[in-house]
Amino acid sequence: MSRGGLPNFDSFGSCRLRSAPSDDGIAESPLLLRVVGCHGGETPKHRTSAFLLDDRLAIDAGSLTSGLDLPLQYKLEAVLVSHAHLDHIRDLATIADNRAHHGCKPLIVAGTVATLDVLKRHFFNGLVWPDFTAIPSKKEPTIRYKILKPELRVEVAGFGVRAIAVSHTIDTSAFIVDKNGASVAYSGDTGPTVRLWEVLREERDLRALLMEVSFPNEEQRVATLSGHHTPQTLLPELKKFAKPQDLPTLLYHIKPAFQAKVETQCARLKGVNLTVLRLEDQLLL
Numbered sequence: 442m443s444r445g446g447l448p449n450f451d452s453f454g455s456c457r458l459r460s461a462p463s464d465d466g467i468a469e470s471p472l473l474l475r476v477v478g479c480h481g482g483e484t485p486k487h488r489t490s491a492f493l494l495d496d497r498l499a500i501d502a503g504s505l506t507s508g509l510d511l512p513l514q515y516k517l518e519a520v521l522v523s524h525a526h527l528d529h530i531r532d533l534a535t536i537a538d539n540r541a542h543h544g545c546k547p548l549i550v551a552g553t554v555a556t557l558d559v560l561k562r563h564f565f566n567g568l569v570w571p572d573f574t575a576i577p578s579k580k581e582p583t584i585r586y587k588i589l590k591p592e593l594r595v596e597v598a599g600f601g602v603r604a605i606a607v608s609h610t611i612d613t614s615a616f617i618v619d620k621n622g623a624s625v626a627y628s629g630d631t632g633p634t635v636r637l638w639e640v641l642r643e644e645r646d647l648r649a650l651l652m653e654v655s656f657p658n659e660e661q662r663v664a665t666l667s668g669h670h671t672p673q674t675l676l677p678e679l680k681k682f683a684k685p686q687d688l689p690t691l692l693y694h695i696k697p698a699f700q701a702k703v704e705t706q707c708a709r710l711k712g713v714n715l716t717v718l719r720l721e722d723q724l725l726l
Contacts, residue, residue: 470620471623471648471725472620472623472625472725472726473493473495473496473723473726474492474494474625474649474691474722474725474726475494475722475723476492476722476723476724477493477499477504477505477508478490478504479492479693479694479718479719479722480693480694480695480696480697481528481694481696482696482697482698483528483697486697486720487700488504489503489504489528489529489531490504490529490694491503491504491505491508493509493513494600495620496513496516497516497518497519497599498519498521498597498598498599498600498618499517499520499521500618500627501520501523502520502522502531502532502533503529503530503531504531504532505532505533505535506539508720514536514539514540515540517536518546518548518549518598518599519550519587519597519598520533520548520549520551521552521589521597521602521604521616521618522550522551522552522557522560523556523614523615523627523630524609524611524612524630525552525555525559525560525563525564526611529630530560530564533550533560533564533565533584534564534565537573537576537583538573540578541573541576541577541578541583545578545583546578547578547581547583547584548583548584549584549585549597549598550584550585550587551586551587551588551589551597551602552588552604553588553589553591553614554588555611555612557588559611560586574586589602589614591604591614592604592605594619600619601620601624602618602619603616603640605617605636605640606636607628607637608631608632608634609630609632609669613629613630613631613668615627615628615629615631615637617640617641622645623646624644625648625726626641626647626650626651627650628652628653629653630653630668631653631669632664632665632669632670633674633677633678634678638681638682641682649689649691650682650688650690651693652675652690652692653669653692653693653694654669654670654672654675654693654694654703654707655667655669655695655696655703656669656670656671656696656703657671657672657699657702657703658671658673658706659702660699669694672706672707672709673706675707676713680712680713685712686712686713686714687714689714689716689726690713690714690715691724692707692715692718695717704717
């Protein structure tokens with residue numbers, strides 16, 4: 442085992458968190474998770490939240506252009522937006538611009554009604570940034586919005602997607618993304634919540650949970666006010682899952698100023714299976 446409990450990397454720089462059986466209906470094909478941004482702030486060595494599944498589906502857009510070259514930006518089919526805070530939507534602006542110039546197919550931007558309404562009114566509004574639903578890429582719009590109704594599974598870029606409401610300061614969703622019977626969960630920005638765990642306990646082949654933790658225990662007050670986790674609130678949350686020691690939990694959203702302290706405190710947590718994500722990680726789930 443290497444850092445943070447992460448299995449050893451293979452020769453092409455990715456790791457397999459678990460093996461998928463082939464004789465019981467569970468998906469054989471692994472999901473490729475690419476970590477583009479995984480921090481709760483930005484410095485030259487930290488990028489905000491953005492993850493890719495099979496290089497087709499992005500989860501959040503904090504660093505889609507600062508962390509991806511143009512071919513990968515063009516390959517993307519859709520972005521799931523957990524909520525409308527800037528560190529999760531910022532690079533929607535620049536990826537739309539890049540794709541419009543290249544003549545890409547419309548990029549699907551999927552989120553709840555509340556989240557998409559913020560994007561329409563306050564982001565792609567013709568003032569802060571052009572409305573790329575009206576700016577063509579070839580003959581089609583550069584972006585198209587797709588509404589995600591809470592807990593209703595819909596297909597997005599070849600994946601099944603469900604949005605689950607979590608507890609943050611604005612309307613925010615976790616996501617459960619599935620393909621061929623296997624699923625990956627993403628917490629979104631959240632503090633202690635309830636419904637997400639009820640849904641996760643029903644998943645048949647949950648490969649991993651991307652889980653936020655932002656502040657050290659000493660900053661509990663600001664974490665609570667801002668709707669985020671500390672290690673001491675993270676542990677009881679993970680224990681809401683039936684067997685948290687069997688669930689690979691990939692930690693993200695640590696604030697750069699507190700990186701070392703949060704990692705140290707998380708390393709002391711017992712009965713859970715934690716890995717701190719790093720930029721450029723590629724994991725086979």
